[in-house]
Amino acid sequence: MVDVMMEKAPEKVMWAEKMVYERPAALSDIPTHYCPGCTHGLIHKLIGEVIDELGIRQRTISVSPVGCAVFMYDYFDVDGAEAAHGRAPAMATGIKRVQPDNIVFTYQGDGDMASIGMAEIIWAATRGENITVFFVNNAIYGMTGGQMAPTSLPGQVTGSSPNGRDVEMTGMPIRMAELLAGLPGASYVVRRSVHNIQTIKQAKKAIRTAFQVQMAGAGFALVELLSSCPTNWKMTAADSLTWIKENMVPYYPLGDYKVADVVKTLNNRGK
Amino acid sequence: MAKGRIKVDEAMCKGCELCIMVCPYGLIEMADHFNAKGYKPAVLIDPDQRCTGCTLCAMMCPDAVITVYRETKIKPSPAYA
Ligand SMILES: Cc1ncc(C[n+]2csc(CCOP(=O)(O)OP(=O)(O)O)c2C)c(N)n1
Ligand code: SF4
Ligand code: SF4
Ligand SMILES: [Mg+2]
Numbered sequence: 001m002v003d004v005m006m007e008k009a010p011e012k013v014m015w016a017e018k019m020v021y022e023r024p025a026a027l028s029d030i031p032t033h034y035c036p037g038c039t040h041g042l043i044h045k046l047i048g049e050v051i052d053e054l055g056i057r058q059r060t061i062s063v064s065p066v067g068c069a070v071f072m073y074d075y076f077d078v079d080g081a082e083a084a085h086g087r088a089p090a091m092a093t094g095i096k097r098v099q100p101d102n103i104v105f106t107y108q109g110d111g112d113m114a115s116i117g118m119a120e121i122i123w124a125a126t127r128g129e130n131i132t133v134f135f136v137n138n139a140i141y142g143m144t145g146g147q148m149a150p151t152s153l154p155g156q157v158t159g160s161s162p163n164g165r166d167v168e169m170t171g172m173p174i175r176m177a178e179l180l181a182g183l184p185g186a187s188y189v190v191r192r193s194v195h196n197i198q199t200i201k202q203a204k205k206a207i208r209t210a211f212q213v214q215m216a217g218a219g220f221a222l223v224e225l226l227s228s229c230p231t232n233w234k235m236t237a238a239d240s241l242t243w244i245k246e247n248m249v250p251y252y253p254l255g256d257y258k259v260a261d262v263v264k265t266l267n268n269r270g271k
Numbered sequence: 272m273a274k275g276r277i278k279v280d281e282a283m284c285k286g287c288e289l290c291i292m293v294c295p296y297g298l299i300e301m302a303d304h305f306n307a308k309g310y311k312p313a314v315l316i317d318p319d320q321r322c323t324g325c326t327l328c329a330m331m332c333p334d335a336v337i338t339v340y341r342e343t344k345i346k347p348s349p350a351y352a
Contacts, residue, residue, distance in 0.1 A: 037287030041333035
């Protein structure tokens with residue numbers, strides 16, 4: 001605590017040291033197993049901050065994916081369940097329907113959601129389930145060692161596309177936010193990134209809105225987050241952020257793809 | 272300008288260097304020693320007290336291991352006035 005400088009200061013100004021940022025209480029003290037600089041951790045932190053700010057820690061239930069975030073239930077100090085690969089939206093549906101007062105969110109990678117779990121996410125959005133979904137798109141299968149994902153970019157070199165993704169053979173990468181926004185049941189579908197301070201702030205606002213949609217009973221909310229995988233992209237953490245900006249953002253434009261009228265009327269949206 | 276400082280949880284830092292990138296004054300460096308995980312933790316080197324406690328490093332840290340403090344003006348309570 002830094003003390004006072006008040007002697008004969010006419011306006012009697014005092015200075016005191018205040019804590020202005022600390023690790024969110026909604027994160028546990030367990031160190032994550034994520035690689036250094038991986039933005040899975042950063043996205044966890046933003047979700048934790050929002051859970052704290054909304055005061056919903058006691059009633060939040062996470063549904064973890066299969067993928068690098070498979071141990072997410074350890075990293076948040078909230079109740080949690082672990083879904084089979086891709087099935088998080090189905091599990092979240094069940095939990096939310098029997099525990100409607102709880103706030104239920106899934107957190108899913110691009111392999112988890114956009115390949116093996118495609119059916120579950122499409123139908124959860126179509127039914128307008130009142131759940132919150134975080135879709136972490138790092139254009140790769142991180143956990144299994146860097147194979148091509150449905151979201152890998154054209155020409156992207158991965159473990160299973162050593163000559164670069166050949167879109168003649170595999171088709172173009174899938175844009176989940178655009179796809180899901182087209183479903184009538186979805187209330188809030190946006191894409192954000194976390195490659196610099198500005199996009200981190202925007203991502204946090206969207207995460208907040210996505211929880212508020214559920215709290216208002218306003219239906220299905222999904223935030224796609226462009227995220228890094230320094231290990232499998234074989235880059236430094238800093239270069240990975242540049243890679244998101246220069247390569248992912250042009251193909252996956254940031255923006256709001258669906259904001260239903262019921263969401264527009266929410267108070268303090270994304271404040 | 273308000274003065275600030277940061278505290279890095281050395282044991283939890285993974286030495287990713289992302290905080291270095293966003294400090295507007297370039298006040299963060301990697302230590303010479305290793306933590307128990309084998310990473311060189313981030314340290315604030317601020318002999319001229321230039322840190323303002325802006326929180327940008329904490330916003331960027333993927334492991335949420337930075338705590339930020341800032342000197343803030345407070346109104347003296349009547350007892351001191
Ligand atoms: C039924 C089943 N099929 C395949 C796997 C292997 N597998 C584990 S994680 C994963 C993909 C992970 O990629 P993603 O969802 O993008 O998560 P990331 O690790 O990139 O965050 C796969 C295919 C599995 N665990 N279970
Ligand atoms: S493999 Fe990639 S996605 Fe998984 S923790 Fe490491 S950097 Fe993150
Ligand atoms: S951003 Fe966090 S984990 Fe990375 S070096 Fe800085 S303090 Fe350590
Ligand atoms: Mg992935």
